[in-house]
Each structure stands twice: as C-alpha cells, then as structure tokens.
Amino acid sequence: MKRSDLVELIRKKQSFLCVGLDTDPNKIPDHLKSGEDGVLQFNKAIIEATLPYAVSYKLNIAFYEAMGEKGWKILRKTIDMIPRQEALIIADAKRGDIGNTADRYAHAFFEEFNCHAVTVNPYMGEDSITPFTAYENNWAILLGLTSNKGAKDFELLKLDDGRYVYEAVIQRSAELDVNNNIMFVVGATQSEHFERIRNVAPSHFLLVPGVGAQGGTLSDLKPLVTDEVGLLVNSSRKIIYASSGLDFADAAQKEAEVLQVAMSQMIP
Numbered sequence: 001m002k003r004s005d006l007v008e009l010i011r012k013k014q015s016f017l018c019v020g021l022d023t024d025p026n027k028i029p030d031h032l033k034s035g036e037d038g039v040l041q042f043n044k045a046i047i048e049a050t051l052p053y054a055v056s057y058k059l060n061i062a063f064y065e066a067m068g069e070k071g072w073k074i075l076r077k078t079i080d081m082i083p084r085q086e087a088l089i090i091a092d093a094k095r096g097d098i099g100n101t102a103d104r105y106a107h108a109f110f111e112e113f114n115c116h117a118v119t120v121n122p123y124m125g126e127d128s129i130t131p132f133t134a135y136e137n138n139w140a141i142l143l144g145l146t147s148n149k150g151a152k153d154f155e156l157l158k159l160d161d162g163r164y165v166y167e168a169v170i171q172r173s174a175e176l177d178v179n180n181n182i183m184f185v186v187g188a189t190q191s192e193h194f195e196r197i198r199n200v201a202p203s204h205f206l207l208v209p210g211v212g213a214q215g216g217t218l219s220d221l222k223p224l225v226t227d228e229v230g231l232l233v234n235s236s237r238k239i240i241y242a243s244s245g246l247d248f249a250d251a252a253q254k255e256a257e258v259l260q261v262a263m264s265q266m267i268p
Helices: 003-013 038-050 061-065 069-081 099-112 165-175 191-200 218-224 248-264
Strands: 017-020 054-060 088-095 117-120 139-145 182-186 206-208 231-235
Touching: 003 054, 017 038, 017 088, 017 248, 038 069, 038 248, 054 061, 054 069, 054 231, 061 069, 061 088, 088 099, 088 139, 099 117, 139 165, 139 191, 165 182, 165 191, 182 191, 191 218, 206 218, 218 231, 218 248, 231 248
Parallel strands: 017 054, 017 231, 054 088, 088 117, 117 139, 139 182, 182 206, 206 231
Antiparallel strands: none
C-alpha cells in the first residue's frame, strides 16, 4: 500500500485508527476458549466489527509465536481475513538484523505473509533497514521513541551535540527513506518530545501506541498531525478486550467508533 493509498483511506474512513490484534488465548471470552479455533474466531469477529472505523491492523507477532506451529497458522489466516484494500496490515515483529538476515525477514513478512508493513529495530544501522525499504510498496516502521519506561535507558540518552539518541536515529533513518516508505514508532506518552520529533521528521507517518490502556490521549497528539494526517494511532486492549462476554465484538465496535469519531475531528 503506497502512501497516497493510505492517505486516501484515512480521508475515506475519517479515521487513523490502528487496531492491535495482540490476542492472548487466556484473555479471550470463556465461550471461545474451549474451541480449537477460539483465537481465530475472536480475531474474525473483532476485524468484522471494527473494519468500518479502522484503517490498519497491527498483529503483534509474539502472541502468535507463543502458540507454536498453531500460532503461525492462525497468524496467516488472520492476515488473510483482512481486506487488503481496506486496511494497512502491520506485522509487529520488531526485527533488527543485518544483510542477508534482514532480507529474509523482509521476504517472510512481505512475500510469505503478505503484510503491508513490518516494525523494525534500527539500532544496527543502515544495513538493518534498507532490506525492508527496498520493497517500494511496503513499509518499514522503525522504532523511534517508544512508550515503555526503558526508553530512558538508551533512546533518551543525550549525545555530545545536544540531541537525544532517538533524534539521531530518526534523522539518519529519514535520510535513507528514498522510497518514501519509512514510518516511525512514537509513544503517545512522550508528548514532551513531540516538537523535537516533528522537527526531524516533519512529514513522516508515525505509528503511535499508548492511547488507552497505557494512558495516552488523542488530544495529546495534535502537535503530530500533518496536512496528510501523518498518524496511525494504535489501540489494542481497550478495543479487543472491551468486554469478556458474548457481546465482546459489539463492545469492540463501540470503542472503535468512539475513537473514530474523535479522530474525524482532528483530520485537516
């Protein structure tokens, strides 16, 4: 999915919502836990309920890897359920390796699993990024400034020139963006750094986790909005676990709609 297609989709749905399918078999409703395909049925219901309001789905690969061989099959089937023209499909894999290994990771998620995008850890540098950006119609979503407390250990260290490490990473990565297919992960809880981030990446799309269960709010994100919106805001637990009962899909739909309505007011 090209940038122009993503922008068109955002304007069509009046939304920049990304639904996180971080599905934990232990947290799905009880009536699905006994079935062999409970996770898949859960994902299907969530996708169908939220598709009118979401422009993206992010599948955290760890939740599927943890189920072993069965999990990989569920991952593939879930990806196949998502209409490719209606939502950007993100493999949240945070891969970060060099050369031929990075090339194989890119091949796996872009060609074998048919995802539009994959999250990438850029801390091994250029040769850990460019194998992903070589796929012109796909996206590499690089870790920028994350929302976890450990961000301070490395990302928020200061360099001799006064920049934070995350600023140097974003700036250098942006220089590699020859195909206009790099995004950056920026945590919603890092609002005090939003101006710095837009200074080094004024027009790049940002994938923003941390709204909802982690405490971030949509109103905090206004400084990040660009003429093309420039944001995908991820919400996982607040939507997919809105109810643990038989009405879980209806509850997810309501939560997604609330966010979509609020987002529509922020779109230029």
